[in-house]
Amino acid sequence: MGNYSLSQGNHKSVAMIFFRTAIYVILIITAIYFLIPLLIMIFTSLKSMDDIRTGNLISLPREISFDAWKSAWDSSCIGVTCEGIKGYFWNSMKITVPAVLISTFIGAANGYVFSKWKFRGSEVLFSILLLGCFIPFQIILLPMAKMLGTIGLAQTIQGLILVHIIYGLAFTTLFFRNFYVTIPQDLVNAAKIDGAGFFRIFFKIMLPVSIPIFVVCIIWQTTQIWNDFLFGVVFSSGETQPVTVALNNLVNTSTGVKKYNVDMAAAIIAALPTLAVYIIAGKYFLRGLTAGSVKG
Amino acid sequence: MKLQSPGNFRNTTSYISDRLLPKLVLAPTFVSTILFVYSFILWTAWISFTKSKMLPRYELEGLVQYIKLFANDRWWVASKNLLIFGSLFITICTILGLLLAIFLDQKIRIEGALRTIFLYPMALSFIVTGTVWKWILNPSHGVEKLMQDMGFSSFHFDWLVNSDMAIYTVVIAGVWQSTGFVMALFLAGLRGIDDSIIKAAQIDGASLPRIYTRIIIPSLRPVFFSTVMILSHIAIKSFDLVVALTGGGPGYSSDVPATFMYSFAFTRGRLGMGAASSMVMFGAVLAIIIPYLYSELRSRDNG
């Protein structure tokens, strides 16, 4: 917004300095508020249970111990098995990677058609598809469970991949369509006149310029699918559950002594992939968030 | 001299294939949308008019499930909770997000770092958020103990296990998770405002607060609009956060429609009731989203 902010003006009065200091103070306090849960998570995960009982939320660990992490990873009890969340972590990987790649690629092709190869009725089709972004998924849970049972994919990783692809398509299509409409139609026309057909234009002209939107879309889909709980809890069980479901089961397992340090370590492990994505590619993450913000 | 490839003057087959291919590419998505979205909605609607229990039954029985649903105390608790959660969540997120965006827009030196901090909760799953807040709000080891350790020995904070207050803990965690996102939306809106309008107001002698209240904030109207739409959409669909934080409890005091639906459809074997509740949720979402979509599609000229 340029040069009208509070710092503006050559008259740096006392009031102005006070004002700016106040803003900094407010912002920093808010930042601390936002950071504290993360710090608490990390501190708690590094404490022993004794340390937790005697200390309090924000007390530093007396002695740093990775036992909770180890236990969370491969020996804590979830339901009846006591093998930690590692299996579920890999489940999430096995679900996320193919679902993200497939839904992104189909979305790219769809977006390409909706923006550059419009035909009679394609706009209507797009609206029909778009409405799929907005449905509360509760409404498709029952028939989907039945359908997965019918095709033999109930409670399987493949079933979850399929579900994530199907309900991710509307968003990936929307991403790519909105990106491709900003690419001039003339570029496609020029290629048509140069003799290129549908696929040649897609692979030679459109894909090479789509890297930014691919990053945005992949990050968005990764976050969505990795963090999903609803589909995971409804369409999988036991061995095939994703890490979010396992984490929730771990935390809510009521048998035995509550091990808060293990809970926190497990929570961090479950959050690590998406946090890493956010830290590495924050710019694209934000772009995806604003672009895909239609999704609840 | 003429450059001609052997196939240069082919017949019209390539023209036809270029007309057919786009439709072929869309076909799988189209079929899956019709099947997995629209016909599934119809299926659920159908079931909501039957007396399905554990297994789906297809004989229509009229509005019996809806009548039972609206006579169900738990449903009304869930609806009331959604109203409380939704309105507080939306209001607080919007106000906080807007304030943070305005403050961050004052040429703050550490803007990048602050933005990163405000926004990172958005990368977490609601399950993780719920888990950590459940620990922070834990009545024996959490904030209560912290305050008591700090000398406030009479401090009590038991919202998580208090059936009157449990829904407010969901608000706390929800606000923590989503405010950064609202800030990002508003910041983008602020950065998009035409400089010259503000310069003109300055030349007209308007003070800074006046510029904000009279020019900048009103011109963010579309951002307000989409923020509220998105947040209410999140609120209606909120499920994970409640499950992880309170599990809907104590009892069913912090249930929301999404957990209600899950519980009736999948753990209590009341398919018809579950279907009816999801239809009501669907109706609520439509009521919010259709005006939003309408204005979005109208304003977005797609050339």
Next chain:
Amino acid sequence: MASLTIENVKKQFGTVEVLKDISIDIAHGEFLVLVGPSGCGKSTLLNLIAGLETISSGTIKIGDRDVTSIAPKDRDIAMVFQSYALYPNMNVRKNISFGLETRKIPKPQIEQQVTKVAAMLQIESLLDRKPAQLSGGQRQRVAMGRALARDPSIFLFDEPLSNLDAKLRVEMRAEIKMLHQKVGTTIVYVTHDQIEAMTLADRIAIMKDGVLEQFGMPREIYNNPASMFVAGFIGSPSMNFISGEIIEHDGELQFPLDAQNGERCHMPLKDLCVNPHTLAKRTVVLGIRPEQISAFSSTDQGNSSVYKLTCPVQITEPTGPDTLVFVQINNQKTTCRIHPDKAVLPGESMALGFDLSKAILFDPKTEKRIH
């Protein structure tokens, strides 16, 4: 090289008819300019020729091939776009060769062609750059190079100069004309700029609201516009339109010019049209170009087609070579193009000579020319 025949072409978008029965025919090697205000359908017509949009009815022939329902790539055309539409991910060389590669032309021939075109357009030094690294003028050249490399039967240009600044535009205009003379290929060129149309075209097609208003050679269109729209569109400053009621005076029908200061003159209708008696008592519009109104001089005395009228000058606009002088005639603003030395100051009166030899009459209702 090929001729181009457009027969009864119509185009509808939904219920909106954007092209209404257009027929244009040019010989091979001719330079056709489609000109008109925005929304007149000229770009749509170009896209129909290119095959980028489908025709609603009518036929388009290139040479004697009916291309109406043939894909763009099989029409043997090349196109230069307003936005240049260079492929951003490819360097200049690839941009130029892409079309040839797609057509599976042998490699050595492609290289030869790229070299030849680059030399012709003096872009050899740019061949390894990406479009983003080029200036507007350079992009323009590359876009032309891409079209030239294909050596098509027809070149299509879609407002190719409108994104350039004024000076570059004039330069590139001259270059396009030279290029046309060198390669001699048929060209269809769309523009909204009447000067481009006049300077480049062998034939101009002026369009308005999807209708072909007039099709002809530039001079013909300038001197004999078929309608008030054409007359006003071509030529700058625009032709003056002075409406007046025909009166009978000295036994003949005359068109009156009234300078609003008591000065009047009357022009005999028989010098302006073929059948003056059909116009008795009607209101008509006299079209006269600014350069046909000049300072009345002694040499005009004996010229029977020049009429003298002394008018008070309202404003003057010196443009350098001429001074535009604005006066009120029949209560309507009228522009006159005067030699700068002859112009008087605003407020003063000036004797103007109206040269009737090229003046024309229009029907104010149909806006068509009265012959």
